[in-house]
Protein backbone atom coordinates (compact mmCIF):
# COMPACT_ATOMS: atom_id res chain seq x y z
CA UNK A 465 0.00 0.00 0.00
CA UNK A 466 1.11 3.60 -0.60
CA UNK A 467 0.61 6.01 2.30
CA UNK A 468 1.66 9.65 2.72
CA UNK A 469 3.80 9.80 5.87
CA UNK A 470 4.30 13.19 7.51
CA UNK A 471 6.61 13.95 10.43
CA UNK A 472 5.82 17.05 12.49
CA UNK A 473 8.93 18.20 14.34
CA UNK A 474 9.95 21.32 16.23
CA UNK A 475 11.88 22.79 13.29
CA UNK A 476 10.46 21.11 10.20
CA UNK A 477 7.38 19.36 8.86
CA UNK A 478 8.38 16.80 6.26
CA UNK A 479 6.73 14.04 4.35
CA UNK A 480 6.70 11.73 1.40
CA UNK A 481 4.84 8.76 0.00
CA UNK A 482 5.91 5.45 1.52
CA UNK A 483 5.59 1.92 0.21
CA UNK A 484 4.45 0.23 3.42
CA UNK A 485 5.55 -3.25 2.24
CA UNK A 486 9.20 -2.23 1.99
CA UNK A 487 9.41 1.00 4.01
CA UNK A 488 10.90 2.70 0.95
CA UNK A 489 10.13 6.22 -0.20
CA UNK A 490 8.52 6.34 -3.60
CA UNK A 491 8.95 10.10 -4.01
CA UNK A 492 11.35 12.85 -2.87
CA UNK A 493 10.99 14.11 0.68
CA UNK A 494 9.30 17.51 0.91
CA UNK A 495 10.05 19.75 3.92
CA UNK A 496 8.59 23.03 5.15
CA UNK A 497 9.87 24.83 8.30
CA UNK A 498 7.50 24.47 11.25
CA UNK A 499 5.56 27.73 11.71
CA UNK A 500 6.40 29.70 14.86
CA UNK A 501 4.54 29.80 17.15
CA UNK A 502 3.57 26.21 16.36
CA UNK A 503 -0.12 26.71 17.12
CA UNK A 504 -2.63 24.15 15.77
CA UNK A 505 -4.11 26.21 12.91
CA UNK A 506 -0.70 27.27 11.54
CA UNK A 507 0.65 23.70 11.69
CA UNK A 508 -2.51 22.42 9.97
CA UNK A 509 -2.03 24.93 7.12
CA UNK A 510 1.58 23.75 6.63
CA UNK A 511 0.54 20.11 6.77
CA UNK A 512 -2.10 20.67 4.11
CA UNK A 513 0.57 22.29 1.87
CA UNK A 514 2.46 19.00 2.03
CA UNK A 515 -0.67 17.00 1.18
CA UNK A 516 -1.28 19.36 -1.78
CA UNK A 517 2.35 19.14 -2.92
CA UNK A 518 1.89 15.39 -3.46
CA UNK A 519 -1.60 15.93 -4.86
CA UNK A 520 -2.55 13.22 -2.39
CA UNK A 521 -5.95 11.68 -1.98
CA UNK A 522 -5.35 8.56 0.10
CA UNK A 523 -4.37 7.43 3.62
CA UNK A 524 -2.12 9.75 5.64
CA UNK A 525 -0.04 8.95 8.73
CA UNK A 526 1.19 11.89 10.81
CA UNK A 527 3.63 11.99 13.74
CA UNK A 528 3.25 14.48 16.53
CA UNK A 529 5.60 15.05 19.52
CA UNK A 530 2.98 14.55 22.25
CA UNK A 531 0.70 11.98 23.87
CA UNK A 532 -1.90 11.11 21.23
CA UNK A 533 -5.05 9.11 21.85
CA UNK A 534 -7.65 8.68 19.12
CA UNK A 535 -6.28 11.70 17.26
CA UNK A 536 -6.34 14.04 20.29
CA UNK A 537 -3.16 15.56 21.81
CA UNK A 538 -2.91 15.29 25.60
CA UNK A 539 0.45 16.95 26.22
CA UNK A 540 2.66 19.63 24.69
CA UNK A 541 6.18 19.49 26.13
CA UNK A 542 8.00 20.96 23.14
CA UNK A 543 5.14 22.43 21.10
CA UNK A 544 2.66 25.24 21.70
CA UNK A 545 0.45 24.54 24.76
CA UNK A 546 -2.63 25.29 22.63
CA UNK A 547 -2.29 21.72 21.35
CA UNK A 548 -3.49 20.18 24.60
CA UNK A 549 -7.01 18.87 24.02
CA UNK A 550 -6.87 19.58 20.26
CA UNK A 551 -8.34 16.90 18.01
CA UNK A 552 -5.43 16.92 15.57
CA UNK A 553 -6.99 14.30 13.31
CA UNK A 554 -10.16 16.36 12.83
CA UNK A 555 -8.24 19.62 12.43
CA UNK A 556 -5.91 18.19 9.77
CA UNK A 557 -8.75 16.51 7.92
CA UNK A 558 -10.65 19.80 7.78
CA UNK A 559 -7.61 21.71 6.48
CA UNK A 560 -6.47 19.20 3.88
CA UNK A 561 -9.87 19.38 2.19
CA UNK A 562 -9.83 15.61 1.91
CA UNK A 563 -12.50 14.45 4.36
CA UNK A 564 -12.31 10.94 2.89
CA UNK A 565 -8.55 10.57 3.44
CA UNK A 566 -8.11 8.16 6.38
CA UNK A 567 -5.78 10.03 8.74
CA UNK A 568 -3.86 8.53 11.64
CA UNK A 569 -1.98 10.68 14.16
CA UNK A 570 0.67 8.96 16.28
CA UNK A 571 3.30 9.98 18.82
CA UNK A 572 6.62 10.67 17.03
CA UNK A 573 8.70 8.20 19.05
CA UNK A 574 6.06 5.49 18.71
CA UNK A 575 6.19 5.99 14.93
CA UNK A 576 10.00 5.87 14.88
CA UNK A 577 9.86 2.74 17.03
CA UNK A 578 7.41 0.99 14.70
CA UNK A 579 9.69 1.75 11.74
CA UNK A 580 12.82 0.49 13.55
CA UNK A 581 11.07 -2.71 14.71
CA UNK A 582 9.76 -3.43 11.21
CA UNK A 583 12.58 -2.35 8.91
CA UNK A 584 15.50 -1.24 11.08
CA UNK A 585 17.62 -2.10 14.12
CA UNK A 586 14.78 -3.82 16.01
CA UNK A 587 13.80 -6.18 13.20
CA UNK A 588 13.48 -9.75 14.49
CA UNK A 589 13.99 -8.77 18.15
CA UNK A 590 11.47 -10.21 20.60
CA UNK A 591 11.24 -9.63 24.36
CA UNK A 592 11.19 -6.10 25.73
CA UNK A 593 12.75 -3.53 23.40
CA UNK A 594 12.91 0.15 24.36
CA UNK A 595 13.61 2.78 21.74
CA UNK A 596 14.65 6.27 22.80
CA UNK A 597 14.81 9.16 20.36
CA UNK A 598 17.24 11.86 21.43
CA UNK A 599 16.52 15.28 19.97
CA UNK A 600 14.89 18.42 21.37
CA UNK A 601 13.28 16.12 23.93
CA UNK A 602 13.60 12.42 24.67
CA UNK A 603 10.94 10.29 23.02
CA UNK A 604 10.32 6.67 23.94
CA UNK A 605 8.60 3.59 22.59
CA UNK A 606 8.26 0.26 24.42
CA UNK A 607 7.73 -3.01 22.54
CA UNK A 608 6.92 -6.42 24.01
CA UNK A 609 7.38 -9.20 21.48
CA UNK A 610 6.93 -6.63 18.72
CA UNK A 611 3.75 -5.15 20.20
CA UNK A 612 3.82 -1.43 21.02
CA UNK A 613 2.78 -0.04 24.40
CA UNK A 614 1.70 3.39 23.10
CA UNK A 615 2.48 6.79 24.61
CA UNK A 616 5.24 5.82 27.04
CA UNK A 617 6.74 9.13 28.18
CA UNK A 618 10.08 8.02 29.60
CA UNK A 619 11.67 11.35 28.69
CA UNK A 620 9.71 12.81 31.59
CA UNK A 621 11.02 10.39 34.23
CA UNK A 622 12.40 12.46 37.08
CA UNK A 623 16.18 12.28 37.43
CA UNK A 624 17.90 14.44 40.06
CA UNK A 625 14.75 16.57 40.39
CA UNK A 626 14.45 17.25 36.64
CA UNK A 627 12.75 15.71 33.63
CA UNK A 628 15.18 13.22 32.06
CA UNK A 629 14.93 15.13 28.77
CA UNK A 630 16.00 18.34 30.50
CA UNK A 631 19.24 16.62 31.53
CA UNK A 632 20.08 14.27 28.69
CA UNK A 633 18.41 15.25 25.40
CA UNK A 634 20.65 16.09 22.45
CA UNK A 635 19.47 19.71 22.70
CA UNK A 636 20.83 19.89 26.26
CA UNK A 637 24.16 18.41 25.08
CA UNK A 638 24.42 21.15 22.48
CA UNK A 639 23.03 24.05 24.55
CA UNK A 640 25.28 23.30 27.51
CA UNK A 641 28.21 22.33 25.26
CA UNK A 642 28.61 19.10 27.22
CA UNK A 643 31.52 16.84 26.28
CA UNK A 644 30.54 13.42 24.94
CA UNK A 645 31.77 11.92 28.20
CA UNK A 646 29.71 14.26 30.41
CA UNK A 647 26.61 13.80 28.27
CA UNK A 648 27.06 10.00 28.18
CA UNK A 649 27.16 9.98 31.99
CA UNK A 650 23.80 11.77 32.07
CA UNK A 651 22.34 9.48 29.43
CA UNK A 652 23.64 6.43 31.28
CA UNK A 653 21.79 7.57 34.40
CA UNK A 654 18.54 7.79 32.40
CA UNK A 655 19.07 4.38 30.80
CA UNK A 656 19.91 2.74 34.11
CA UNK A 657 16.75 4.12 35.70
CA UNK A 658 14.71 2.79 32.77
CA UNK A 659 16.51 -0.52 33.00
CA UNK A 660 15.69 -0.82 36.70
CA UNK A 661 12.00 -0.10 36.00
CA UNK A 662 11.46 -2.21 32.85
CA UNK A 663 14.34 -4.73 32.51
CA UNK A 664 14.50 -4.41 28.71
CA UNK A 665 16.37 -6.94 26.58
CA UNK A 666 17.53 -4.28 24.15
CA UNK A 667 17.79 -0.48 23.90
CA UNK A 668 17.76 1.24 20.52
CA UNK A 669 18.94 4.86 20.37
CA UNK A 670 17.49 7.05 17.63
CA UNK A 671 17.41 10.73 16.73
CA UNK A 672 19.95 12.66 14.65
CA UNK A 673 22.72 12.20 17.24
CA UNK A 674 22.60 8.42 16.80
CA UNK A 675 24.68 9.00 13.65
CA UNK A 676 27.54 9.74 16.06
CA UNK A 677 26.86 6.67 18.18
CA UNK A 678 30.49 5.61 18.38
CA UNK A 679 31.18 8.75 20.44
CA UNK A 680 28.82 7.81 23.29
CA UNK A 681 27.41 4.27 23.13
CA UNK A 682 30.73 2.68 24.27
CA UNK A 683 30.57 4.89 27.41
CA UNK A 684 27.25 3.42 28.62
CA UNK A 685 27.01 0.76 31.32
CA UNK A 686 23.61 -0.89 31.05
CA UNK A 687 23.14 -4.67 31.31
CA UNK A 688 21.07 -4.73 28.13
CA UNK A 689 22.85 -4.00 24.85
CA UNK A 690 22.38 -0.50 23.41
CA UNK A 691 22.45 -0.25 19.62
CA UNK A 692 21.95 2.67 17.22
CA UNK A 693 18.78 3.11 15.17
CA UNK A 694 19.14 2.47 11.45
CA UNK A 695 16.50 4.64 9.81
CA UNK A 696 17.58 7.92 11.46
CA UNK A 697 15.65 10.91 10.16
CA UNK A 698 13.26 8.85 8.06
CA UNK A 699 11.91 6.68 10.86
CA UNK A 700 8.99 8.95 11.77
CA UNK A 701 7.69 9.21 8.22
CA UNK A 702 7.96 5.46 7.64
CA UNK A 703 6.40 4.53 11.00
CA UNK A 704 3.48 6.94 10.63
CA UNK A 705 2.73 5.56 7.16
CA UNK A 706 2.91 1.98 8.42
CA UNK A 707 0.64 2.64 11.38
CA UNK A 708 -1.88 4.36 9.09
CA UNK A 709 -1.83 1.39 6.71
CA UNK A 710 -2.71 -0.95 9.60
CA UNK A 711 -5.80 1.07 10.56
CA UNK A 712 -6.94 1.22 6.92
CA UNK A 713 -6.51 -2.55 6.63
CA UNK A 714 -8.44 -3.10 9.87
CA UNK A 715 -11.32 -0.97 8.67
CA UNK A 716 -11.41 -2.76 5.33
CA UNK A 717 -11.50 -6.26 6.84
Ligand code: BGC
Pocket residue numbers: 529530531539541542571572573574597601602603604617619629
Ligand atom coordinates in the same frame (compact mmCIF):
# COMPACT_ATOMS: atom_id res chain seq x y z
C1 BGC B 1 7.22 14.50 24.42
C2 BGC B 1 7.02 13.17 23.75
C3 BGC B 1 7.83 13.12 22.46
C4 BGC B 1 9.28 13.48 22.74
C5 BGC B 1 10.11 13.53 21.47
C6 BGC B 1 8.70 14.75 24.63
O1 BGC B 1 8.89 15.98 25.25
O2 BGC B 1 6.56 14.54 25.68
O3 BGC B 1 5.65 12.94 23.50
O4 BGC B 1 7.74 11.85 21.91
O5 BGC B 1 9.37 14.74 23.38
O6 BGC B 1 9.66 14.48 20.58
